[in-house]
Amino acid sequence: MSEGLRLRRGPPRMAPAAPGGGRPIAVPDKPAVSTYAALDLGTNNCRLLIARPHGAGFRVIDSFSRIVRLGEGISATGRISEAAIDRTIAALAICRSKIDLRNANRLRLVATEACRQAANGEVFCARVVREAGIRLEVINRENEATLAMIGCTPLVDDEARGAILFDIGGGSTEVVRIERGADGRLRMRAWTSLPFGVVTLAECFGGREVSQQVYARMEAEVARHLAPFVARHGDALDGLHLIGTSGTVTTIAGIHLNLPRYDRRRVDGLWMENAEISATVGRLLGMSYAERADSHCIRRERADLVLPGCAILDAIRHAFPLPRLRIADRGLREGMLVEMMREDGALAAT
Structure with missing residues (x-):
């Protein structure tokens, strides 16, 4: 990452003189470097980074x-189910134990679309406090888009005028137009949040067996919601490229590279051309549910979600016909870490 470091250490503290007038003993300060934890509880995933x-x-x-x-x-009932609550609290309890084990003292623990939408979202959050010891902050869509941008801007090409960033989530998809100012700094020009993610789209259209016709209907529905944003902010695309952050785009990258198992080091920052994306999506459309479930880059947990994610991706790249996509295996958590460290003066603002 490109953020500059600004850490300061003072001189060691000195203990009182030993009995009998001996030299005072140097007692090391507590570490000047804080330990940070960022948790992103989405509609589909629970993710934690401690750093x-x-x-830099x-x-x-x-x-x-x-x-x-x-x-x-949630799209059918408007509520978080008891089974989903139990699964999530079990995962959050593991997160709490890791935070405690690493003595993380600077935390940001957020929840997104599922907790925004659900009628019992507040009840769920209260139960999480009682049973997992985690107090969740339910962030709004603009905050979510901003954090994704902070986390992903290091991947904007240095020679580019900006980028169209998208974050395909479980319950919503954020799209951000980033532009480089005259001073060289990257700024958000505009953002939108679409009411579709991989989970909600799969529940509306199905995700296990997806025909070409169903796929086209999914893409058209996403395009319909994206159209007003494109009409206002889809102009002057020369010098821009796409950046995608989500399990969908990292899966596409893994399939494209024919990885025997997912490898973040090879995926994060990868450039893909339009023809490569189209070929990989075509491969996925040609796979059965069982074949997707057997893929080490997809696995059973995502086998019914990857094609709805591809439909969202295709709607975005057809709305913004740019030749290159950069894959980001980073996003909200990294954005939260950078934001906290900047606030503390541990990283220089850019």
Whole structure:
């Protein structure tokens, strides 16, 4: 990452003189470097990063990710189910133990679309406090878009005028137009939040067996909701590229690279051309549910979600016909870490 480091240490504290007038003993200060934890509880996933400032960015010292499907069924019932609550609280209890184990003292623990939508969202959050010891902050869509941008801007090409960033979630999809100012800094020009993510789209149209016709209907529905944003902010695309952050785009990258198992080091920052994306989506459309479930880059937990995610991706790239997509295996958590470290002066603002 490109953020500059500004860490300061004072001189060591000195203990009182030893009995009998001996020299005072140097007692090391508590570490000047805070340990930061960022948790993102989405409609589909529960993800945690724990990190410390390091070099020009930060070093991850622990992490956790589990598919919990918190938002399963919300589109039909308007409520988080008891089964989803139990799965999620079990995952959050693991997160709490990791935060305690690493002595993280600077925390931001957020929840997104499922908790925004559900009629029992507040009841769920209160139960999480009691049973997992975690107090969730339910952030709004603009905050979600901003954090995704902060987390992903290091992947904007240095020569680009900006980028169209999109974050395909479980219950919503955020799209951000980023532009580079005359001073060289990247800023958000505009953003929107679409009421579709991979879980909600799968529940509306199905995700296990997806025909070409069903796929086209999914893409058309997303395009319909995206159209007003495109009409206002889809102009002058020269010098821009796409950046995608989500399980969908990282899965597409893994399939494109024919990885025997997912490898973040090869995926994060990868450039893909339009023809490569189209070919990979075509491969996925040609796979059965069982074949997708057997793929080490997809697995059973995401086998019914990857094609709805591809439909969202296709709607976005057809609305913004740019030749290149950069894959980001980063997003909200990294954005929260950077934001906290900047606030503390541990990273220089850019």
